[in-house]
Amino acid sequence: MGKAVLLHRVDSIYEDEPDVKYDFPRSYLKTMSRAVGDWVLYYEPVKAGARGYFAVAKVDRIVPKRGEEGRYLALIERGSFLPFDREVPRLIDGRPLEASLADEMGLPKKGGAQQLAVRDLSEDDFARIINLGLPEQLEDIEAQRYSSLRSEIDDAQAPFQRPVVERLTRRPYRDVAFRRKVRDAYGYRCAISGLHLRNGGGRPEVQAAHIRPVEEGGSDSVRNGLALSGTLHWMFDRGLISIDPEEHRILVSHNKVPGEVVQRLILPSQRLTLPDDRRNWPHPDNLRWHRENIFGQSNMESFEDF
Helix, strand or coil, X not given: CCEEEEECCCCCCCCCECCCEEEEEHHHHHHHHHHECCEEEEEECHHHCCCEEEEEEEEEEEEECCXXXXXXXXXXXXXXXXXXXXXXXXXXXXXXXXXXXXXCCCCECCCHHHHCCEEEECHHHHHHHHHHHCCCCHHHHHHCCCCCCHHHHHHCCCCXXXXXXXXXXXXXXXXXXXXXXXXXXXXXXXXXXXXXXXXXXXXXXXEEEECCCHHHCCCCCHHHEEEECHHHHHHHHCCCEEXXXXXXXXXXXXXXXXXXXXXXXXXCCCECCCCCCHHHCCCHHHHHHHHHHCCCCCCCCCCCCC
């Protein structure tokens, strides 16, 4: 096993879906094979955008791509993909974060390894990049975000650091990382009601909902998330509402949800409010799964008026 960096660009000719699969040619098969059962980082090259290192995932297995001679798919382990809380730049103080990309002076090499779409990554470089993109104290950072006691709590933090991989697999940590990314993508606004509510302390009331639940094979990608108010999150999880995957129309189980509830909680346009960045729009496959497996499946005989 061995860790690797995978270059990804939205406009690629390869059929990549970072939380599902990575499409690559035979020339990278040996490097990708070493990464099976291990973790990889996603990296956006300079000509594709400004994100740098932006996510982590674990490779489950490699299979030949059907109908494409010399092409392979690295299938991502379900539930392993996690976007970075902070995108990590390619260079810090003018120096690469990967030792293999630096010369003897620590400055960027020209050409060579940095042009590879798949490249090996050392354990030390992996840990360094993860610590920058997904800080160890992320749960504390989020808990203290709107607290007037932030400085006192910061001073009292214990120095203990969990191993990086343990952090990536702990559900509470992943839930915090997912919540922060989804709410930020939607501008802390409910995607169905359009409301942007904050409590007296400035804390946003909007929640992050998985479209396809993690226990059903859903990922922690922003494309598997919706920012929803508490009531609408509850309704979405119980199949009282759903989203059309093509036109983003809000679907309502009218035999269970009274008309006055629809008028109060759902945008008049009955269309989803989408993130500004199209890369964060909900994936049609996730919306389709929810519509086919959750929507209208509730056994509730009535909807209690909130």
